[in-house]
Amino acid sequence: MSFPTSTEALDSLEEYEDVTTWINETLIAPGSEKDIESLVDLDQQITQLIASLDIACEDTSSQLERTIADVSRGIPRLTYDLHFIKDSALSLQTSLATVHARSRAAIPDSTASALEQLKRLDTTKSHMEAAREVLREAESWSTLELEVTSMLAERNYAKAASRLSEANKSMVVFQNTSEYDPRRTLLVNLQNQLEASLSSALVAAINEQNLETCRSYFYIFSNIQRELEFRNYYYGSRRVSLTSMWLEADISDTAPEGKTASGQTFSEFLPKFYVNVLALLDQERSSIPAIFPDPAHTLSAFISSILSALQPTFSQRLTSLSSYYGDLTLKELIAVFKLTEEFAVGVAKIMDKIQYSAATPSLLDKSNSNDPPNHPTHSRKRSMRMSISFRSGTNRSISGGQKIPSLADGLDWDQELFHPFLQFQVDYGSLERRFLDHALREIVSNETRPKVSGSDQARIFRERAVDIFAAAEESLTRYTEFTHGYGSTSLLQALDGFLKSFVDMWTADISFASSGSHSTLQDAGSEDLSGLDYTSRDWSNIQSILHLLSSARSVYERMTSFEVKLRSSLAQTASKFRLHRGDPTAFPIINSRGSEQILEQSSLNSADLHALLDKVDVDPSQNRENFLRTQGITGSTFGEPLLVDARSAMFDFAKACQISLQGTILSPLRQQLASYASSSIWLTTGEDSRNTTFSDLQVPTFSLSPSEIIQRVTEGLLNLPRLFEVYADDDALSFSLQTLPFADPELLRNAPDASVPDVPSHTRRHSITRTTTLDPETVSTAWLSSLGQSLLAHLTAEILPRINRLNAGGAAQLASDLGYLSNVIRVINVESDELEQWKEYVELNDEAGKTKVNTQNNEDHVLNVVARIRGWK
Template identity: 50%
Template sequence: MDFLPSTAKLIDSIENFDVIPWVNNILHSSRDDPPQPSDLVELEQHITHVLAMLDIAYEDTSSHLERTIDDVTRSVPRLTYDLHSMKDEASSLHASLLGVIEQGRGAVPIVAGAALDHIRLLDVVKGRMESAGVVLREAESWSTLELEVTALLAEKNYEKGAERLSEASRSMVVFQNTPEYEARRMLMVNLQNQLEASLSSALVSAINTQDLLLCRSYFSIFFQIQRELEFRNYYNASRRTSVLAMWSSASLIDCGPAPLITTDSTTFAEFLPKFYASFLALLDIERVSIPAIFPDPVLTLSAFISSTLVSLQPSFSYRLSLLATTHGDTALKELVSVLKATEEFAIHVEKLLRKMGGAVSRSSNNSSLEASPVSNPRGHARRRSTRMSVSLRSGVSSTLGHGPIPTSGDGMGWDQELFQPLLDFQIDYGSLEKRLLEDTLHMIIKSASKEMTQSTDRAWLLKENAVGVFEVAEESLLRCTEFTHGYGTVGLVRALDNFFKVFINLWTTDVHLESSNYTSLEHNTVSNDDLLDMDYTLQDWSHFQATLHLLSSARAVSERIMAFENKLRLYLAQIASRFRLARDKSNNSMIATTKGESYLLEQSPLKSTELHSLLDSIEPQARDSFHSPMLSTGSIRHSQMPTHPGFEPLLVDARQAISAFAHACQVSLQGTILSPLHKHLAMYASLTSWNATGDPNSKHSLNAHDLQIPNFSLSPTNTMQRVAEGLLNLPRLFEVYAEDDALGFSLATLPYLDPQILKGGSETCADTTSQQTHMRRSSLSNVKPLAVDPDAVSSAWLLSLGQALLKYLTVKVLPILYGLST
């Protein structure tokens, strides 16, 4: 068995073995030339030989593999024993090492150990004495500090002077908690002020001429004397001069007391984009200048923007308040323009900061931190001393002193300063939107009143006004998104609800006035042959038709309100979806334009529990609105406007207003229908029958058991005959008009009608609705209302008219009877 390979070689040969080349080699091993087609017998014999060799190789490989598996099976159980043995030997080695260490300690003499400890103590004392010597030498230099610094300043060697002050500042700790500390601190502050005063004019000149190398050198000097903040104040105050001048010198028509109107006068909304463009041009220059001077260019530019915005005179907030006062109810339109311009400016600034951040990161890879002028070669911690800066005492603006320099990595802070003045108006969005809608409605009504004449079709005018009203309402959805990014949806819903309510109430009041002023003065009867005996005048029929058309218009407005409410619901669902995505931190989505604006809105009162409740209730409704059929608009099941099953109405006051308007039209219509009967009953209380006396002779002829019947009740009066005939003619009237959609609208608001009577009609409508389930499902705004049964409409109106006439008789007519006979 010596010819067999080892186990490892066998395994390696099996893993790397390729059958196809091996077979080809065997086939070609006997002959160098390729076989010819004629040698088939020889080829077959050769293949048989190869197959035999393959069988032999297979048997050999299998037997060797079995032996290998047996060897591995026998070897594996010994591994546990070997590992246990290695562990015991390691423990024994550890114990041996510990013994050697103990023996080594005992081998060292006690005297030598004491000497080594003494040497170690001397080394510590030497190091501490050297440190104390350094500090004492620095403290000793204080006696000549003032002379040295004064001389360096006189020679204009500001770098050396700054280094000398920096060294002295680090030695201040020596005098901590000593009587000399305060005096030396004041000396340090005075010398720093002298150095700052000596550099101030040259610094301002270098900043104005954009001498970047000189500015960077001065920044290093200010940093060494712990006046970095003052340098930034000098720089910002000098660089923002042009922008502040443009802001303060602007001639604005709608901000503040009326200035002298010139050709350059403009509105604030028109001026602001120009101001932002000028500001961006300055920032584009600073994007190149600031990295050459400051070690933190992104934060420096952010602080520069913030300080410029704070320094505006008059302030941004003040001009916005004047703008709102000047424009009054229409101020929201101007504020939206201002916010859009501000957001565009913020977007450009963010792009500029990202470019600057990318450029700084690339340049930082090519330069070391030691090259920075603000690096501290000695490793001492920076410390700010309490002192009075010259820049503060000399009148130079120090807006950054109002708060710390931004230290966040993303340079945030400037956008909060930018959007903060607008936040108060965003919080008050609901009131602003309400005032704007009411003002727009006033203009619509005013324009309509100019067009209206006595011959104007009031129903047509209502529809025309409604078109403008709904166009205005749809514009408010866009304003809410542009001005509050969806946070003002609660105020939007309230403003729209009030807007529709006021609009409809104006027409309701008009219907009441028209009804009170209406009197039937004409006596020419209608020319319709079918209704000749109904005693209606031409004016009655004209008023009847006008009111019926007005009720039809009310139905059309109701349907449009339903469609708009569905659109509003879908709009709110989109807002809710955006809010949900913004809460997911993984997608880094923002609701507003910048992080600062988003943060301000997030922390404002606009983010209320009411907002969350509204949006949380809207999303499932929006999903279900595409999977459920709409109830009929003419359904008599609902006392007001129909709604989707399970949906909470959004425009509650508008629904109530349209119901009140429908009721007013129905009352006016009933008054017209019953006007001939009212004429007949006008003199009913003054009939002579009420005071007629009976036959005195018949009184004695009656037996005790005979029924005494008054003469008044023996037969109906002419008045009651006419009234009864009029009531019998009413069904004929509804045979003509019952199929009109106007009469079937809002039946539940019919006066004097018991809601229980309408249950049968509601069940009929429900059955009709169930029969329409085969129709294609669509959104609420696309579903046409189902028609109400004309018989149900006629019945409801006849019942209501009967109750109305009965109440008129019992309340208006009978109480004025002067007296009755016995």
């Protein structure tokens, strides 16, 4: 097998734009129909090719170095050469001035006088000839009306147009004179007569598609500076079938208010309308180049004229569509928008074809050899006069407000096409939220949430969460279809609010009372829990709330999973935007240039959008570790959460469940404490009788036994750990421990395998990670601490302040109760500063108490309450 020589291979490299293609073809022997069969031959050829490339690189490098060296040597010389040229030019200028002065001095005075006289005569002749031409132009105006009228009568329209064009050029003669306005009015009237004579024939020629006649009329209209009026005639005649189809369509969901329609929907009608538009544009692709010198811009203007002539307008139809569908508007808008994008693709293909064909000579170009040299093909001025084509109706002229793009404008037909959608795209966030809220109402209306069976509520909560997140996932497609990613921030806000609303509904529905009518009969399940005489209803409530907490854990994990999908979708959008910023041509965000410009210039393209996309974007040029480090992400997390309000709502739901569960668990103990404040022990003690017998003798006070109520309460507290042994393996208790009332931050921070978020605060950051199960001992400790703190808070804030009067003996008994309770509560790792304050202040005698009240400020709430019930104030 023979291989191409190194010289041949390197010489052929210049013929290829793609190096890969050159390598593939070079590695195949010329004339061979099969690839190289032997790996040894392939290796030999690759080695030879590499060696050739190395030699060529060395040669190129050497030549480049020599060139650089030559240039480096020549640059200093160049400065000297420029300076030398400058000096030479100044010397030449001085020499020329000297020669000129000598030549003038050498001419005799008589000769110089004769030359000056000849110069004056030549100037006078030029001025007289110019005046003669002006007088001829002025004289021609006296016969202008008669000449043009006779030409119109003879239907010699081309000559009449040429005559009017010449007259228009001579108008400059009368500028700033009293003759200007009358002659200008005459010229406009004659132009109107010519246009009126041609209008019927022009419309007939356009309808018959007589291209030769249309082209000649275009030349005539251009000659009298009325090209735009010709275009209006052409556009109006060609689009009439489409505007009639649009106007007469019987559309059920865009009918005007007060009018009923039973026809097709707008999304069913629109494809048919677009098909007819594409068919007409395909015809015009052949017709327009034969008439107009700028076919691409003309076709673009024709499309814009079709869209602007529609009655009712496209925007009005979309507004009616929005009113008809209400909350479901977004779905219909996306359907219409996608149809419009498909139509835009079809139009773009036609535009590409007409632009490519514009490079070949058209019928107009071939016949322009006979046209006058001043035929307006590239720049035209709008005639500043009233035209008879200024009329109302579907034929909208320039004076009527229709925009005809000039040749300098871009092909902006797609901006006219997509602009009606902009107001809805800008309002995408509210449309998406309305759509999601409607889905939420539909999901909720299909459910029957029982008020008694909490297990059924937990099941329904999980089932409805499946439907809710399925609805949320559908929005990931809608925001890309309708806004092409520009609505990312609006999507995030809508989803966050939607999921929060769903969770808040369930939070509000947690209505499990902590056994409103507590039975005095202990349930069988409470036989081993002294002091915790739970009824069957209590046990049912506990079980139901645990089911809800378990469901909350499942829903939260589903939320984090959805958030990963959301982040992935936003990351894809961010990657598309990043590539677009680097190379807009190769990586367009939208295939339609006009639609892209509209969205880029809208309020959707905000700083918040780019901040969000920068936050979720993963640049492939960075390795994962560097990216995570720059974003402040560690471990298995994926950055800050996106659904902040939804996550907060989930924790609020968990907190509501925890509060309800604590209320049920503590209900027996709270019932025991209900009569504590009104107990008679605060005033009836043995101290009074002792004071009567030994009025002056101070009897030592021994430690008092705790009251019966406090003994039963402490027994219940000591049996709480046994209660949690029953639910030790239940993962529901470990969910969202940070929201437990009076949760111990230090305990949660040091908990092994803890994956719950930090204690809530205004600066809290949650990690997006799957929740894991804490060890049962940590969970039990956290719950016991929370229960103890809750009971103590109930005691110190609601029970003790209700004691009306406390004498010295009652104070001693209360101090004994509080001391006993403080010792017992430490068994379950609970301490209360407020409880210790109560004990400290209650133990004071009257003299010490009054002194402390007088020396302390009034901000000590506990001291103020104790002073009131002890009578120190």
